[in-house]
């Protein structure tokens with residue numbers, strides 16, 4: 239029983255996760271056996287030097303790429319057992335992504351950018367607009383709905399990206415250097431928004447970062463080096 243309860247609250251588990259990239263006739267080992275567990279409601283960070291495998295790990299956890307060896311379980315489902323369609327469906331339902339360079343669609347307004355992922359989840363036009371507006375209000379952009387990305391500051395664009403990541407109510411939001419491309423004051427605001435979403439909605443976050451400020455504001459840090467988690471630090 240106890241075991242079952244534990245399992246139910248685990249959002250992500252990786253088992254001996256390995257990833258090799260083939261470069262010509264050379265194998266580059268990006269991950270060499272990562273075991274990571276993320277529980278529902280966690281606000282945690284992955285830190286490590288450039289090239290240590292952080293993005294590779296995030297992409298595997300987010301089902302954007304497949305491992306060379308080992309497993310990724312998302313809410314207990316071994317995603318290696320899924321075909322490409324099932325994988326895309328699971329990704330759309332369970333995972334939100336926030337990237338360093340925002341990755342918004344340039345010709346669409348903030349509102350449309352946030353509505354977009356719901357089109358694949360079979361939500362009516364009216365409900366999409368309502369939900370997107372509500373999320374943009376939650377990240378403090380209620381008065382910027384019709385602005386296109388070029389008409390928004392970096393921090394505002396990142397807030398649109400955060401709203402978009404939340405739209406299908408994902409089990410976890412994966413952020414790769416969410417403050418990497420904005421100034422430190424705006425980065426602080428972004429972290430406050432993420433923390434608030436974590437506290438108030440129990441939204442789970444995994445945040446890859448170089449930024450010591452970001453790392454200070456999380457509950458737990460997994461430190462990576464040479465494709466491995468070498469140390470875990472519990473902060474609160």
Ligand SMILES: Nc1ncnc2c1ncn2[C@@H]1O[C@H](COP(=O)(O)OP(=O)(O)OP(=O)(O)O)[C@@H](O)[C@H]1O
Nearest residue numbers: 259261266267268287288289290291292293294295
């Ligand atoms: N598509 C690829 N093909 C070949 N090698 C790759 C590929 N992607 C990453 N690598 C290599 O895998 C290793 C891990 O890369 P990764 O992008 O995960 O690092 P990172 O920790 O995210 O670094 P950074 O902090 O600079 O973003 C690096 O040595 C990198 O050169």
Ligand SMILES: [Mg+2]
Nearest residue numbers: 292293294414
């Ligand atoms: Mg990276």
